[in-house]
Amino acid sequence: MKKILLIDDNEQDRMLYRRYLDRQAGPTRMTIYEASSGEEGVALFESHRPDCVLLDYNLLDTDGLEVLAQLRQRTPPNTLCVVMITGGGSEALAVRALSSGALDYLVKQQFDPELLYKTVIHAIEKNEWRQYEARYHGQLQAMNQDLRESLAELTATRQQVDDTNAQLLAANEEVRLRNQELAATNQQLARTNADLDNFVYAASHDLRQPVNNLRGLFEELRRAATFHDPEEGLLLRLIDESLQSLTSTITDLAAAVQVERLPGTQVQEQLDLASLTTDVLQALRPQLLTEQATVSTDFDALPSLQYVRSNLRTILLNLLANALKYRHPNRRPTIHLRTQLLHGVPVLEVQDNGLGIDLQRHGAELFQLFRRFHPHAGEGTGLGLFLVNRLVQSHGGHIEVESEVGEGTTFRIYLQGQQVG
Missing domain, CATH: 3.40.50.2300 (Response regulator)
Structure with missing residues (x-):
């Protein structure tokens, strides 16, 4: 219409x-x-x-x-x-x-009628077409504007991507350089550690003979000489204790370095824990009798395991010796050994009722070289726990410690990577 x-x-x-x-x-x-x-x-x-x-x-x-x-x-x-x-x-x-x-x-x-009608219809069609073109051009302009805005956003995004890529490349280059520095530092540290181990091993080896000579001379002096002053007898005892401490330090240093020097193909064998513990307790028999200590064992969960015998013996010997050395003065030492499987990993646990360790204060230093936390409790070199930790780590394991001052300490040695017997 x-x-x-x-x-x-x-x-x-x-x-x-x-x-x-x-x-x-x-x-x-x-x-x-x-x-x-x-x-x-x-x-x-x-x-x-x-x-x-x-x-x-x-x-x-x-x-x-x-x-x-x-x-x-x-x-x-x-x-x-x-x-x-x-x-x-x-x-x-x-x-x-x-x-x-x-x-x-x-x-x-x-x-005439026809010309009038055609003129009117043509004008209407021309007006409708003009409006259609106007709408079309408006839509086209809007689309062009959207395209321009999209192109501007795309350009800005591309610039951001380029900037980000440049930053990533710079960061990767920085990481690469740092990794090179770390690798070089690690190599230097490895060489330094190897040199230190070699030095300590050589020094401990070379010092043994002079110390043995001193020990022989001291024994000959104590046997042949006559001392009338009581203070001279005390002096002899102090010299004897110093020689013993020096001998223990040299021995422990050599043992600690030897862990790193041993080849990676150490022979493992199926160890009966009860038999190995008996051997260790026999070595500690004088201390056990002196302190009237009680040692109980529970190996039912894991009677035997695959391990290097000398390493596990050293681990047990040091932990038991520490339990005796750092006993509580008001009660007899009670030590409990047991094995268990935690998440498929064999675990050896050594629990005592001794002096305990302030883990909040000393936890980070527990396995460091020459660290002692009860110097008044007895003689020691501060090498025992360091050596134990090195031996455990050399087998892929780790140690967890629970302790309360005045109550005692529990060591859990996770023997990871070992075949359960």
């Missing part, structure tokens, strides 16, 4: 235009509104918003160009469809009408 507005002060001309349009419309239905003045035409335009306006130039109250200007003020740009009808056929007037916004013009008494 097309709506047509006729603005003409001549009633006969309006009737003629209506008849022409009705005759030519055919199946196309049209609703025609009529206005006899410019003022009435503007009012009908606002209320009905017609698809096309047939506007007479010569009106009683105004002229067509003025009405055209008012109509343009009431419509969005490029949406007004007006065909100007002139009476004089002036070409200059036609140009003015077209430049003012009219889509076409007709000259009175120079058109």
